[in-house]
Amino acid sequence: MDNSTQESHLRSDNSVTYESPYPLYAMASVSNLNHQRIAVGSFIEDYTNRVDIISFDPEKLSIKTHPTLSFDHPYPPTKLMFQPNRKFPSSSSFDLLASSSDYLRLWEVRESSIESLSVLNNSKTSEFCAPLTSFDWNDVEPNRIGTSSIDTTCTIWDIEKGVVETQLIAHDKEVYDIAWGEARVFASVSADGSVRIFDLRDKEHSTIIYESPQPDTHLLRLAWNKQDLRYMATILMDSNKVVILDIRSPTMPVAELERHRASVNAIAWAPQGCSHICSAGDDTQALIWELPTVAGPNGIDPLSMYSAGSEINQLQWSAAQPDWISIAFSNKMQLLKV
Numbered sequence: 001m002d003n004s005t006q007e008s009h010l011r012s013d014n015s016v017t018y019e020s021p022y023p024l025y026a027m028a029s030v031s032n033l034n035h036q037r038i039a040v041g042s043f044i045e046d047y048t049n050r051v052d053i054i055s056f057d058p059e060k061l062s063i064k065t066h067p068t069l070s071f072d073h074p075y076p077p078t079k080l081m082f083q084p085n086r087k088f089p090s091s092s093s094f095d096l097l098a099s100s101s102d103y104l105r106l107w108e109v110r111e112s113s114i115e116s117l118s119v120l121n122n123s124k125t126s127e128f129c130a131p132l133t134s135f136d137w138n139d140v141e142p143n144r145i146g147t148s149s150i151d152t153t154c155t156i157w158d159i160e161k162g163v164v165e166t167q168l169i170a171h172d173k174e175v176y177d178i179a180w181g182e183a184r185v186f187a188s189v190s191a192d193g194s195v196r197i198f199d200l201r202d203k204e205h206s207t208i209i210y211e212s213p214q215p216d217t218h219l220l221r222l223a224w225n226k227q228d229l230r231y232m233a234t235i236l237m238d239s240n241k242v243v244i245l246d247i248r249s250p251t252m253p254v255a256e257l258e259r260h261r262a263s264v265n266a267i268a269w270a271p272q273g274c275s276h277i278c279s280a281g282d283d284t285q286a287l288i289w290e291l292p293t294v295a296g297p298n299g300i301d302p303l304s305m306y307s308a309g310s311e312i313n314q315l316q317w318s319a320a321q322p323d324w325i326s327i328a329f330s331n332k333m334q335l336l337k338v
């Protein structure tokens with residue numbers, strides 16, 4: 001497949017760009033009857049960072065900023081996420097947003113204001129806590145959020161009660177990402193090079209699904225295919241590879257996607273189909289792949305590709321906007337029509 005064919009799938013005339021005053025990293029989307037909102041977080045190496053809520057009109061291909069929906073955030077948020085599957089009464093116009101950095105924080109995003117609801121500290125012994133690398137919101141039981149931390153733990157919160165449901169020493173080294181599969185089942189990846197699955201009904205045990213073949217290779221991100229829970233994807237530090245796993249056959253990847261020309265930074269499964277995944281990285285490319293597929297003699301080629309202006313640091317393919325992929329590079333957030 002030549003590049004001209006691939007690039008036609010994600011053309012720049014089907015994209016919308018938001019330019020921020022500062023470098024961007026974390027992103028989240030939400031959609032309801034009244035609006036489609038996107039939260040973007042700054043990445044400034046300083047204590048004071050920003051989160052801006054902008055609105056997106058897919059019909060007019062326009063983005064609108066809201067100065068009253070912008071707030072200071074301590075440290076760069078490592079992740080932003082709106083509450084999934086939130087049931088909106090027709091009169092309600094607020095969204096619940098979570099962010100992670102030093103603590104897990106919850107925010108109420110109203111029509112023209114934002115209120116801080118809670119700051120959740122996962123350390124039982126001190127007012128200080130180890131930084132949170134990521135979190136995931138349980139879409140089956142939306143009162144439950146799991147966080148991952150550099151202190152080797154994963155913490156499961158009941159956010160309605162504001163209490164820790166359980167805290168597990170999940171890995172031997174820093175935990176970099178966490179993803180829910182079912183109501184009580186989550187997985188995590190770590191600097192120890194392993195992907196592990198945990199079941200809250202049996203907290204003493206975990207199942208190792210994959211271990212990096214090279215010792216001391218950090219696994220940075222984990223994406224669980226919500227449309228087909230047999231499949232997960234992970235990426236390795238400083239690697240151009242996306243590793244696709246089938247939890248029915250642990251240890252051996254079912255596919256390795258190696259068409260990026262530099263490190264992969266982000267992965268996301270398609271929210272409404274079970275067979276597509278997008279990856280993005282330092283080669284400025286966002287690639288869409290179709291799985292499962294039979295690898296040719298030279299490996300698997302992507303279905304389509306898009307070139308951004310610089311290294312892509314973050315990627316979202318949200319159920320709130322399934323026809324759009326959002327990427328963050330430099331100080332820009334770009335929405336690409338799939």
